[in-house]
Amino acid sequence: MIVITGVGRSGTSFLAQVYRELGFDPGGRWLPAVRAGYEDDEVVAANELVAQDLGLLFLGGPRPMPPTRAGGGILGALRPRRLSSPPDQFDTIEPDRIPGVVDHHGDRLRAIAATHVVVKDPRFCWTMPVWLRAGAAIDHVVLSTRTMDAVIASRRAAGHLRYRTEKAAMNELIYALGLCLEAITEYDVPHTLVHFPRVLECPDVLRGLPFPEPVPAARIEAAVRSVARHDLVHDWR
Numbered sequence: 001m002i003v004i005t006g007v008g009r010s011g012t013s014f015l016a017q018v019y020r021e022l023g024f025d026p027g028g029r030w031l032p033a034v035r036a037g038y039e040d041d042e043v044v045a046a047n048e049l050v051a052q053d054l055g056l057l058f059l060g061g062p063r064p065m066p067p068t069r070a071g072g073g074i075l076g077a078l079r080p081r082r083l084s085s086p087p088d089q090f091d092t093i094e095p096d097r098i099p100g101v102v103d104h105h106g107d108r109l110r111a112i113a114a115t116h117v118v119v120k121d122p123r124f125c126w127t128m129p130v131w132l133r134a135g136a137a138i139d140h141v142v143l144s145t146r147t148m149d150a151v152i153a154s155r156r157a158a159g160h161l162r163y164r165t166e167k168a169a170m171n172e173l174i175y176a177l178g179l180c181l182e183a184i185t186e187y188d189v190p191h192t193l194v195h196f197p198r199v200l201e202c203p204d205v206l207r208g209l210p211f212p213e214p215v216p217a218a219r220i221e222a223a224v225r226s227v228a229r230h231d232l233v234h235d236w237r
Contacts, residue, residue, distance in 0.1 A: 006144035009154035011196025047123035090172035
């Protein structure tokens with residue numbers, strides 16, 4: 001399985017569109033309201049469950065209070081969470097929780113990786129350590145990067161900025177990138193870094209992308225020209 005990921009608002013949807021244009025559909029659909037999409041429902045559901053059991057909340061929405069464990073199961077059931085004010089500190093993963101999460105979700109993650117060719121989800125930046133430790137067959141990771149100030153501005157515009165300060169938001173993004181890079185380095189997973197939106201002006205850099213089957217360079221560049229929406233990019237830093 002080829003994974004397209006990034007911290008969100010960093011060009012992952014554009015890359016998913018390129019793959020889709022070339023005949024490798026990552027699933028999902030375009031969501032005009034947030035100018036993003038193409039995330040397979042099964043993949044998103046799995047990542048959200050993994051994140052919940054890791055104690056994470058990300059990609060927008062009100063922050064809950066820490067869950068109350070009710071016992072039962074590997075990690076225990078989660079009681080309803082009370083909402084709190086926007087935080088100043090981002091969520092981090094407690095490493096000793098990872099083995100239990102792997103045991104709980106490993107079969108599901110391995111099954112998804114075995115039945116999907118290309119997937120896209122920014123949540124992989126946080127959950128990649130669990131997928132790889134579970135032995136999910138991830139053949140290549142395409143990591144889309146962008147200037148952090150531009151990511152934060154785009155998140156704010158989309159209503160995905162959940163922190164009181166930009167400093168906390170910046171720290172979360174750096175942490176997520178570090179989690180993903182550390183995991184793919186530890187497990188020696190081939191990966192490609194793509195800088196957005198620079199790639200819109202230099203589509204030839206995508207010739208090195210992994211594809212399920214060979215694709216001529218001319219087709220790749222044509223796909224980029226076909227799906228590129230310069231009018232949707234408001235920050236070219």
